[in-house]
Amino acid sequence: MKAPPFAYARARNLAEVFELLERHGDNAKILAGGQSLMPALNMRLSSPELLIDISRLQEHAGVQVKDGHVHIGALTTHAAIGESADLRKHLPLLADAVEHIAHPAIRNCGTFGGSLAMADPAAEWPACCVVLDAQIMLASKSGTRRVAAQDFFQGLYATALQPNEVITEVVIPIPGAGYRHAFLELARRRGDYAIVGVAAMAKISGTSISDLRLVYLGASEKPVPALETSQLFVLKGFSESALKEAQQTLAGELDPAADLYSSVATKLHLAQVLTARVMKQLAA
Amino acid sequence: MDTIIETTLTINGESVTRRIPVRQNLVDFLREEIGLTGTHIGCEHGVCGACTVRVDGKIVRGCLMLAVQADGRNVETIEGLSDSGEIADLQDAFHKRNALQCGFCTPGMLLTVQDLALQNPQATREQIREHISGNYCRCTGYQAIVDAVETTLIARNSKA
Amino acid sequence: MNAPAFANYVGQSIPRANARRLLQGRGTYTDDLRVARLVHVVFFRSPHAHARIVKLDLAQARAMPGVIAAIDGVTLAKFCKPWVAVLGHLKGIKSPTQHAIAIDRACWQGEAVAAIVAQTRAQAEDALEKIECEWQPLPAVTDMEASLAGTQVIHPEFSDNICFSRELATDGVDAAFAKADLVVEETYDFGRHTGVTLEGRALLADYNAAENTLTVHQSTQAPHMMQDIFSRHLDIPEGNVRVIARDVGGSFGIKVHVYADEMATAALAVMLRRPVKFIADRLESFLTDIHAREHKIKLRMACTKAGEILAFDLDDLTGIGPYSVYPRTSGIEGNQVVNLTGGPYKHQQYRAKLNVVFTNKNLTCQYRAVGHPIAVAITEAIVDLAANKLGLDPAEFRKRNLVPDDAYPYTSAPGMKMEKLSHQQCMDKLLILMNYSVLRTEQIELRKRGVYRGIGIAAMIEVTNPSPAFYGVGGARISSQDGATLRLEPTGMVTCLVSVTEQGQGTEAIFAQIAADAVGVSVDRVRVITGDTGITPYGGGTWASRGAGIGGEAVLQSGKVLRANILDVAGVILQASREMLDVRDNHVIDVRTGNVKLSLTELGRIAYFRPDTLPLDFQSELMVTRHYTPRGYGFAFTNGIQASLIEVDIDTGFVKLLKHWCVEDCGTVINPQLVDEQIRGGIVQGIGGAMTEHCLYSGDGQLQNGTLADYLVPMAAEMPDMIIDHVITPTKTSELGAKGAGEAGTAGAPGAIMNAINDALLPFNARVTAQPFTPERILGALGKI
Structure with missing residues (x-):
């Protein structure tokens, strides 16, 4: 199981990346952390002409807080996210989610931007970005544009990223006072991709819930915000009867595909169970 | 945009320069070109942990990094950690507790548990299990490994 | 006043000497x-799972950079005779002819139909x-049932x-069954699974045309079996074939079979007259390493309302892929299920029906604990079911039915002869060890709080130390005896060559312990060599939990004779009666x-370098070989119980x-620690299935989950701590008294887990009865999906 032949270029700056992308188009692949691309290459599931290694562009790694927003460089590793005191303070949802991502050696290499670009429907970061209203910064030769996370994820492994673009940064607004968050997922083994999971946040004040966002992973081709379900809790508060009704509503909002071990019915059921648990956590 | 790139890296403290086919991953390079066969190949898709090595002080999967990506970096393998004595106590604890059988996972396992020991010397049994949750061992059932790591951490902490 | 045979080392948890190199990454696996x-x-x-080759064109492949040969099945068949995997004592077993590289037709997804040899793997x-x-x-x-129905017949030569x-x-x-107060019946499904050795199958064959010699470095459990097979199928005199197994990265029964691709590799070495290496990568491991344990079983059990088991009635269907695996056959696993079901219990009536059918999936064959995990799981599941129906505590129900410890020798309902087992002692010990009654009380309390715990028990019997009745009588050239050669070196060291192999379980360590005690030297003076047909005595290798019991006895007997021969030399040197002398702690003593009379170093010096100082009619014999064959019983049955x-x-x-x-x-x-770790590792392997x-x-x-990401092996975070204890009933069939322990954990764990979940x-x-017990299956049983 050895990778097919390809050429390799180590980019020294974004301009080089853009130039190579322009020249090679779809035949080039961006190598960031490599934790998804390298297995695909080793298994010969992917055979690009050229790998553009952006892993040395460390100016695009790291976490910064400015103007009420957290800026996460695309090349920030999962491990660095877990270790960031700023994130623990301002976006603890990410710190909670990181523990579900693979294993230490993978987290040392895999990157935030790489995970978003990959857009695995069961991955943690896409759902977190949607729930946190993240803006994803895409750069190309012609400039930079920002896409809301909700619009960025378009389908199964499909994103708004154009072949001539790279993700440079993700900008996330720091939630105001009174917001709570929770992240839950179910995986057969620690670090496996989730069967199904949920990233949640809401403003809680006494028994009143507002701005509730429930975003599911592993429950569709892309992260799904369950808008009606969320709205229902906002209107009715969290109670056993509201939960029952919400679980019904949720079934209509999710569209999971069966995986090797779990049918659609199982995934829907588990999503409903997680909904109850995540709401209990938020409301607690 | 070459398919062979001259690469200079440090391996277990020695500077090495080689012309490396770019598609060769780090573990194949270490084994085939450098002759460091202590790092093993178990799955080549990043799941089993047998190829775990340390690059610039952090553990990585050797099968998920190209050798040319290690240019200018400091790569350490089981041979290096053994010869320096850095993990002699862990190795001794593994030996006494029989925390290995066939030994194929052992180099990757040792690099992973040393990583834990450096990051979290107070790790509980559950945290030890979590940290090695990406290292497959078919022989031991893991308990002896957890025991050996726990014993070493306690011993290191009492010395510290 | 001789010291007892095992004064020092046998019974002690001495760390394995050979682990040190593995801990430093200095092992030598085949790929190293x-x-x-x-x-x-x-x-x-x-x-394809089943397809005819219409056209196979290798020309373009042959022209690629670095390629040395591109070969199809017809070409390779000139260098490697095909085989048919049947055994005489499995009456009526049949299998088609299998080639090293398939010709004309592929019968499972993953079957090789061509080979490429090149300068690099890439x-x-x-x-x-x-x-x-x-x-x-x-x-x-x-589908097994469709195969049995036979509407579509896979092999044209069969009906x-x-x-x-x-x-x-x-x-x-x-x-x-007619007189029973209660008849319970249930159907059990077992999903096929596989060994997933971390080191893939590996073979490096080197052919020397000048000498017509073949040296095969192989990650194998049975070097002599492979030597015989390479010799016969590649037509090279057996004496010219040498099989060497150095460090082996896990085997578990996966590496005791003949694989077509490995035979092809050896044949290619002969054909190309140079060394050729094959390393199965993870994807091809999943497609071609033997699978095991795909069974669907209907089981009935009859019992009285007083809780006496009267009879079992078994109907087992198992699918094995398109070929029976050479040379052990794929009939053994089902055969074991027939032999072992109901094994711990004293019922007298038993009926079993077994059908082993071909399918177009990967081949299945003997994998750690062969048949036991199935026989134990179904027996123990239906025992629990009956206990529930009778309102009896599962432990109590078992106590009433276990074969009593004083009933031996005992012949079980299917005719298995057992020398001496200890079910009752094991059960008593287990219940104390786990604090059974406290756990039951706690379980009731927790249920009130919506916490659903389960306690599952599984008693088991296990075949170990197999006699020639296992394979030899069926015509397989698989040795059931093993040999040990012990040599006193001039330095006073003892070199110990044994035909049983080391796969990490610690055979070399226990042989050193046995040899040290038997000869009278310290364990650090013993060097053990295994895994080389060019060096060691002839023997079977490692399988069916036979290393300690058979190889260990050979070491013991060899060591005893060496000790006697040393005393002969000492008697001559010291001009003393040898009855007055013994060897202890590397010295000859009075x-x-x-008092120390002579060191073995000095004895060795005289015997090897100054025999001129000894009497003319005396010749020292400081190298001794002894062999051991288990006889009397077909197997040294062992027993145990898990919870x-x-x-x-929910x-x-x-x-x-x-x-x-x-x-x-x-x-x-x-070596208690090595035994316990065998059991722990085995339990987790059973939990995996x-x-x-x-x-x-x-x-x-099509295999849907043939990667290590999709096929879910047990990892550390989900596995429990395991508490191990022993009852010790040495077998009297050998002086050492050791029976096997390598498969016990795997044999009993699935049954204990199934019962715990159902509890x-x-x-x-x-209830759930289909393994593996996925969340989906449990939710299904609960009616939640």
Whole structure:
């Protein structure tokens, strides 16, 4: 199981990346952390002409807080996210989610931007970005544009990223006072991709819930915000009867595909169970 | 945009320069070109942990990094950690507790548990299990490994 | 006043000397060897479960950079004779002829139909992509029941898909069921799974045309068996074939079989007259390493309302892929299920029916604990079911039915002869060890709080130390005896050559312990060498939990004679009566005073370098070989009992493994720590099959989860701590008294887990009977999906 032949270029700056992308188009692949691309290459599931290694562009790694927003460089590793005191303070949802991502050696290499670009429907970061209203910064030769996370994820492994673009940064607004968050997922083994999971946040004040966002992973081709379900809790508060009704509503909002071990019915059921648990956590 | 790139890296403290086919991953390079066969190949898709090595002080999967990506970096393998004595106590604890059988996972396992020991010397049994949750061992059932790591951490902490 | 035979080392947990090199990354696995002119082989494997080759064009592949040869099955057949995997004592077993590289037709997804040899593995894989093969897909038979029905017959030379069938019945089965107060019946499904050795199968074959010699470095459990097979199928005199197994990265029965691609590699070395290496990568491991344990079983059990088991009635169907595996056959696993079901219990009536059928999936064969995990699981599940129906505590119900410890020698209902087992002692010990009654009380309390814990018990019997009755009588050239050669070196060291191999279980360590005691030297003075047909005595190797009991006895007997021969030399040197002398702690001593008379170093110096100082008519013999064959019983049966404590999340169907216990009786325990770790590792391997491991095939025979990301092996975070204890009943068939322990953990764990889960589900009147027990299956049983 050895990778097919390809050429390799180590980019020294974004301009080089853009130039190579322009020249090679779809035949080039961006190598960031490599934790998804390298297995695909080793298994010969992917055979690009050229790998553009952006892993040395460390100016695009790291976490910064400015103007009420957290800026996460695309090349920030999962491990660095877990270790960031700023994130623990301002976006603890990410710190909670990181523990579900693979294993230490993978987290040392895999990157935030790489995970978003990959857009695995069961991955943690896409759902977190949607729930946190993240803006994803895409750069190309012609400039930079920002896409809301909700619009960025378009389908199964499909994103708004154009072949001539790279993700440079993700900008996330720091939630105001009174917001709570929770992240839950179910995986057969620690670090496996989730069967199904949920990233949640809401403003809680006494028994009143507002701005509730429930975003599911592993429950569709892309992260799904369950808008009606969320709205229902906002209107009715969290109670056993509201939960029952919400679980019904949720079934209509999710569209999971069966995986090797779990049918659609199982995934829907588990999503409903997680909904109850995540709401209990938020409301607690 | 070459398919062979001259690469200079440090391996277990020695500077090495080689012309490396770019598609060769780090573990194949270490084994085939450098002759460091202590790092093993178990799955080549990043799941089993047998190829775990340390690059610039952090553990990585050797099968998920190209050798040319290690240019200018400091790569350490089981041979290096053994010869320096850095993990002699862990190795001794593994030996006494029989925390290995066939030994194929052992180099990757040792690099992973040393990583834990450096990051979290107070790790509980559950945290030890979590940290090695990406290292497959078919022989031991893991308990002896957890025991050996726990014993070493306690011993290191009492010395510290 | 001789010292007892094992004064010092046997019974002690001495760390394995050979582990040190593995801990420093200095082992030598097959892929670590560096050989000049080495080339690499990869195989072009069928993407179809069943298909005819219309056209196979290797020309483009042959022209790729680095390629040395591109070979099809017809060409290779000139260098390697095909085989048919049957055994005489499995009456009626049949299997088609299998070639090293398939000719004309592929019968499972992954079967090799061409080979590429190139300078590097990557180049060989590049060339694979250039092979042009036109396939005509044929109907694939993937369902066992469809195969048995035989509407579609896989092999044109046969009229049905039945590889082997067997029926067995005692005289009064129907009568027993007729008079029973309770008959319980249940159907059990077992998902096929596989060994997933971390080191893939590996073979480096080097042919020297000048000498017509073949040296094969192989990751194998049975070097002599492979030597015989390479010799016969490649037509090289056996004396010219040498098989060397250095460090082996896990085997578990995966590496005791003949694999077509490995035979092809050896044949290619002969054909190309140079060293050729094959390393199975993880993807081809899943497609071609033997799978095991795909069974569907209907089991009935009759009992009285007082809780006496009267009879079992078994109907087992198992699918083995398109070929029986050479040379052990794929009939043994089902045969073991027939032999072992109901084994711990004293019922007298038993009926069994077994059908072993061909399918178009990967081959299945003997994998750690062969048949036991199935026989134990179904027996113990139905025992629990009956206990529930009778309102009896499962432990109490078992106590009433276990074969009593004073009933031996005992012959079980299917006719298995057992020398001496200790079910009752093991059960008593287990219940104390796990604090059974406290756990039961706690379970009731927790249920009130919505926490659903389950306690599962599984008693077991296990075949170890197999006699020639296992394979030899059937015509297989598989040695049931093993040999040990012990040599006193001039330095006073003892070199110990044994035909049993080391796979990490610690055989070399226990042989050193036994040799040290038997000769009278310290254990650090013993060097053990295994795994080389050019050096060691002839023997079977490692399988069926035979290393300690058979190889260990050979070491013991050899060591005793060496000790006597040393005393002969000492007597001559010291001009003393040898009865007054003994060897202790590397010295010859005076048995009356304990005083040191002579060091073995000095004795060695005189014997080897100054024999001129000894009498003319005296010749020292400081190298001794002894062999041992288990006889009298077909197997040294062992027994044990396991228990599992789990918690089911009834909302998600997830199971948390909280704790596991095992009390086992493997006779003399040579190294307690090594035995315990064998059992722990075995338990987790059993848990894998019960909880997560499953080779999932589509209806058309495509493996759906053939990667380590998708096939779920047990990892550290989910596994429980395990408490191990022993009852010790040495076998009297050998002086050492050791029985096997390597498979006990795997044999009993799935049954204990199944019972624990069903115990947790009891309040919901739900049961699961299909392994692996996925969250989905548990939710299904609970009626939640």
